[in-house]
Amino acid sequence: MHYAKKVLIITFLLCITIFIISPFLMIIVTSFARGWFGTQWMPQEWTFDWYQWAFQVANIGAILKNSIIIAVLAIAMSLFIGMATAWAIARRPVPGKEILFSIILLPRMIPPITYALGISNIFYKLNLIDTYLGVSLAHVTLCLPFGILILSSTFEGLDQRIIEAAQVCGASRWRTFFHVILPLVMPGILAAIIFTFTTSYNEFTLTIMTYGPHTVTLPVKTYLAIGDGYWEVASAISTILLIPSLIVLIIIQRLLKPEKIVGGFKGV
Amino acid sequence: MKKITKQSLVTFSLLSPGLLAIGCLFFYPLFIIIKNSLAFEEEHIFYHYIKFLSSSNGLYVIGLTCLLAFGATFLSICLSILLILILRRKPIGHNFFKTLVLAPITIPGLICALGLLLFWDKNGWMNLIIQGIINRPIQVNYTIPGLLIFYTWLFFPYTFLITFSQVESLDKSIEEAAEVVGANRMQVLRYILLPLAKPGLLAGSIITFMLCFGAFSVPLICGGDYRPLSVSIYTTSAIYNRWDEGSAMAVIMALIQIFFLISYIRIMKRAR
Structure with a gap:
C-alpha cells in the first residue's frame, strides 16, 4: 500500500513536470526541425536554417x-x-x-x-x-x-x-x-x-x-x-x-x- | 515646529519623483482614456459605453473574460492544493520542482504561448499521447477548454508559490496534535490545513485571477475566434482604429477589475 502510493505520487509529479517542460522542449525541437509534419515524435531531419533565417532575414x-x-x-x-x-x-x-x-x-x-x-x-x-x-x-x-x-x-x-x-x-x-x-x-x-x-x-x-x-x-x-x-x-x-x-x-x-x-x- | 516642516519637506521631495512618474505614466493616460471614451458630439455622453454594453457581442466578451478568469483561477487553486499536499512531505526532487514552477513566471508569456500551441497542436506531443489512448486527435488549440488549460499553466505558479510558502511556515505540531486526538487525514485537511492555508490561498489566487483577467499575449495568439476584453480592446482601437470605442471598453475593463479587486480584499479581510 505504502509503496503503491509512493509510485502514484512520483508518477503524478512526473506528469506535472512533463506538462510544464514539454512546451519549451517542443519550441527547441521545432527550431532545429525540417519538414516535421504528421504524427511523428521527432523530426526526420535536423537543420540550423531557421537560426540563419532569424539572424539574416529577421x-x-x-x-x-x-x-x-x-x-x-x-x-x-x-x-x-x-x-x-x-x-x-x-x-x-x-x-x-x-x-x-x-x-x-x-x-x-x-x-x-x-x-x-x-x-x-x-x-x-x-x-x-x-x-x-x-x-x-x-x-x-x-x-x-x-x-x-x-x-x-x-x-x-x-x-x-x-x-x-x-x-x-x-x-x-x-x-x-x-x-x-x-x-x-x-x-x-x-x-x-x-x-x-x-x-x-x-x-x-x-x-x-x-x-x-x-x-x-x-x-x-x-x-x-x-x-x-x-x-x-x-x-x-x-x-x-x-x-x-x-x-x-x-x-x-x-x-x-x-x-x-x-x-x-x-x-x- | 520649523524642524517638522523641514523634515516633511524632505520627505515630500523624496516621494515626489516616484509619484510624479506614476501620475504622468499611469493616471494621466487613464484620464486621457476616460476623456476619449466620452462622446461629446453624440446625443448621449456615454454613447460608446451604452453601445458596447447593449450589444450582444459586448456582453459575450465580458462573459467570456470572466469565465476564463474564474475557471482558470479555480483550476489553479485545485492544482496548487494537490501539489502542496504532495510536496509538503518533501518527496525526492521537491527543490527541483520549486524551480520548475518558476519557469512560466520568468519566461515571456509569448514564448509560453507558442510552446503551448505547438505542444497541444493536432500533431503535437500531447495529441500523440492522446491518440495512443483514444485513437483520434482532439482539438485543444483555439477552443475555450484550451484557453483554460493555457491560462492555468501560465498563472497557477503564483497561487502555488504563495500558498506553499504559507504552508511551509505552519507549525507542524498543530497537525500532529490533531492526529493525536484522533482526526483522520481528511479531517486534518478539512479542519486544520485548509483554514490555516486560506490567507495564502486567497492572496495567491487573487494574483492569478488578476493576471488571467488581464492576460493579453496568450489570447491574442491562442484565442482564435475567442477574444476576451483585452484582445477586443486592442483590435478595436489599434486595428479597426475606433479609439473612442476601444477607450470605453478599456474603462469598463478597469472598472470590472477594480470591482473584483475590492470584493476580493473584503473577502480576505473577513477570512482573517
Whole structure:
C-alpha cells in the first residue's frame, strides 16, 4: 500500500513536470526541425536554417540590441526614480503610507492594455512613438512599482543601530552611505535590477502600443513571426529569447534567497 | 515646529519623483482614456459605453473574460492544493520542482504561448499521447477548454508559490496534535490545513485571477475566434482604429477589475 502510493505520487509529479517542460522542449525541437509534419515524435531531419533565417532575414542581432538598450534605460530610470521614493516610504514618517503604497502598485493591478491606449495616445502627440526613450518610458510604468516594492522592503530591513554605530565611530555621512548602507542594500538593489530587467525584457502589451520599425523588441518580433505563420523561425527566435530568462531563473533560485533581499540584518 | 516642516519637506521631495512618474505614466493616460471614451458630439455622453454594453457581442466578451478568469483561477487553486499536499512531505526532487514552477513566471508569456500551441497542436506531443489512448486527435488549440488549460499553466505558479510558502511556515505540531486526538487525514485537511492555508490561498489566487483577467499575449495568439476584453480592446482601437470605442471598453475593463479587486480584499479581510 505504502509503496503503491509512493509510485502514484512520483508518477503524478512526473506528469506535472512533463506538462510544464514539454512546451519549451517542443519550441527547441521545432527550431532545429525540417519538414516535421504528421504524427511523428521527432523530426526526420535536423537543420540550423531557421537560426540563419532569424539572424539574416529577421535581423535578430539588431532586435536583441533594441531589447537590451530599452531594458537598460527602463532599469536606470526606474531605479533612479524609485530609490528616493522607496527610501521615503521605508524610513520616513509618511502619513497614509498604505494608501500611498496601493497608489504606487495600481499600475500592476489594472490590466496594462487599459492604460496602454492612453500612453500611446500621449506618446503620439509627444513624438515618442518608435524611440528608445518612449518605449522604455512605457516600460517604466510597470517596472517602477516593482522597483519601489523591492527597494522599500530592503530599506526597511536596514537596522538603524548599525548606521548609528558607524556615526558614533566617527564616520561622515558620505562614508556611512558608501561603506555601510550601500553594501547592506546591494542584494536588494540587485534583486530590483533583475526583476525590472525581466519585466522590461518580457514586456509585450505596452511595447506593441508604442513600438515602431526602429524599436522592435524580441517579444514583438516573435509575435510578428507567429502572426506571419513562420512558426519555425518564431521558435528559433524564442529559443534565443529563452537564454536570458533561464539565466535569470537560475540567479533567482541560487543567489537571491528571500532573507538576503531584506537586508540580512533585521534580526540583529 | 520649523524642524517638522523641514523634515516633511524632505520627505515630500523624496516621494515626489516616484509619484510624479506614476501620475504622468499611469493616471494621466487613464484620464486621457476616460476623456476619449466620452462622446461629446453624440446625443448621449456615454454613447460608446451604452453601445458596447447593449450589444450582444459586448456582453459575450465580458462573459467570456470572466469565465476564463474564474475557471482558470479555480483550476489553479485545485492544482496548487494537490501539489502542496504532495510536496509538503518533501518527496525526492521537491527543490527541483520549486524551480520548475518558476519557469512560466520568468519566461515571456509569448514564448509560453507558442510552446503551448505547438505542444497541444493536432500533431503535437500531447495529441500523440492522446491518440495512443483514444485513437483520434482532439482539438485543444483555439477552443475555450484550451484557453483554460493555457491560462492555468501560465498563472497557477503564483497561487502555488504563495500558498506553499504559507504552508511551509505552519507549525507542524498543530497537525500532529490533531492526529493525536484522533482526526483522520481528511479531517486534518478539512479542519486544520485548509483554514490555516486560506490567507495564502486567497492572496495567491487573487494574483492569478488578476493576471488571467488581464492576460493579453496568450489570447491574442491562442484565442482564435475567442477574444476576451483585452484582445477586443486592442483590435478595436489599434486595428479597426475606433479609439473612442476601444477607450470605453478599456474603462469598463478597469472598472470590472477594480470591482473584483475590492470584493476580493473584503473577502480576505473577513477570512482573517
